[in-house]
Amino acid sequence: MFEAARDLEQVRQAVVGERQRLGQAKLLLEQQLGKEFSLKTLKRFLKKLSAATNGYEKE
Known part of the structure; x- marks a missing residue:
């Protein structure tokens, strides 16, 4: 649905x-x-973005 x-x-x-x-x-x-x-789709997209950016902060 969304294209990041x-x-x-x-x-x-x-x-x-x-x-x-x-x-x-x-x-x-x-x-x-x-x-x-x-x-719900918007929430999933935001969760996906959050997970992706959280991974970069830990490095």
């Missing part, structure tokens, strides 16, 4: 802007990206 290389910055900005309301971030991203997805 292309969508990463938009997802990051939306989540930072709506930290406490992922539902609002989801609606904003759907408009910006022109894609529909579930809140």
Whole structure:
């Protein structure tokens, strides 16, 4: 659904802007990206990004 290389910055900005309301971030991203997805998909993408960046911090 998301392409990390292309969508990463938009997802990051939306989540930072709506930290406490992922539902609002989801609606904003759907408009910006022109894609529909579930809140669960957004959470999985964020978890994947978090796991990837946490691995780099430990090195």
